[in-house]
Each structure stands twice: as structure tokens, then as C-alpha cells.
Amino acid sequence: MADSVGVALLVVLDTLGPAERLAFVLHDLFAVPFEEIAALLERSPQAGRQLASRARRRVRGAAPAPHADLTPRREIVEAFLSATRGQDFRALITLLHPEVTLRADRAVMLSAGPVTVAGAEHVARGAMAAMGRARFTGPALLDGAVGLVMAPRARLRVALTFTIVDDLITAIDVIAEPDRLVRLELAVLG
Incomplete structure (x- = not known):
């Protein structure tokens, strides 16, 4: 299911309340009329419409700045993921700035404090280990x-944000602390 729908969509759906999720999925994915949804939720059809509308806005997320072209950044982030999955160390190195820095919060490594790794080789080796x-x-x-979310069983566990300058990844932040994850505005890539 994660491959066909997408990890990010499952994560975003998980952030919706039960009534929002039901209204959105039944109406937008299965074309169930709001009158039937309202009966299931014991609410008015208008309330069902509002729930689905609110869920739809959250699934779409905040729109990126109109001038921002996400395509080049998306290609770099997807190439990073592909190289990691394929254990292609050389491909990964070509995506990283020689002085790239990876910062992982304490929940990632189960350590007393955040962990910082510097240098393309060290960061690439860490990515290979993951x-x-x-x-x-x-x-x-x-x-x-554009970033990456790790969501086994459709539960957000880790998020990676990337700083990209001149088509090279210069910084990666790995976030796993629950209080930091809930503050992230998540949206599915179109």
C-alpha cells in the first residue's frame, strides 16, 4: 500500500482526526456522497463537507512559494534516497558537498545529545548504514x-531535511524527537 499511495500520504493521513480521515477517504477516494458519510459520523452533511475540506487542505499542505521550483531539489533528494537504497557509495558522494554536515537529534541515535557528522565520506557511510x-x-x-520521511507502518518516525546549494547537499538534519516531528508541516509531493 505504501508503494502505491506513497509514504508521505500515509503519514499525512495519520495526522488527521478520525472523522476528518473518514470523510476525506470515503468522499475523495471512493466518491461516497456526503449524506451517507454524515449518517456514519452522526453529523450533518454540511459538517461532513467541512471535515473533508479541512482534511483535503491538510493533505495538500502549505503551498511552496510560487517562485520556488522544487523539481531540481526533488531530483537531488530522490537521487540521495536511491543511492542509499542501492548502496551506491560513489553516487551518494557526488550528491554531497565535500564539507557537508549531518546533524541528528538525540532521539535518532538514542544519545545524550545531538550528533554531528562532517565530511562527504563520513555522511555517506552513515547513510549506507541506514x-x-x-x-x-x-x-x-x-x-x-523537499525532504524525506521514514514511516514504517505509516507512522512518522524520522524526517530528513536538506540544505542544497549549487546542486550539492550541504547539510542534512535528521529529526526523530516526537515534539519536533509534530511541529513539521507535512505535505505530499505532487
């Missing part, structure tokens, strides 16, 4: 920028 988790990872919009 290959097993990469199969539960997919691209998403995180606060309006």
Missing part, C-alpha cells in the same frame, strides 16, 4: 521544502 530503514522512506514536503 539502508535498511530506507525502504520505509519516501519524499515529502517538509515545511515547504
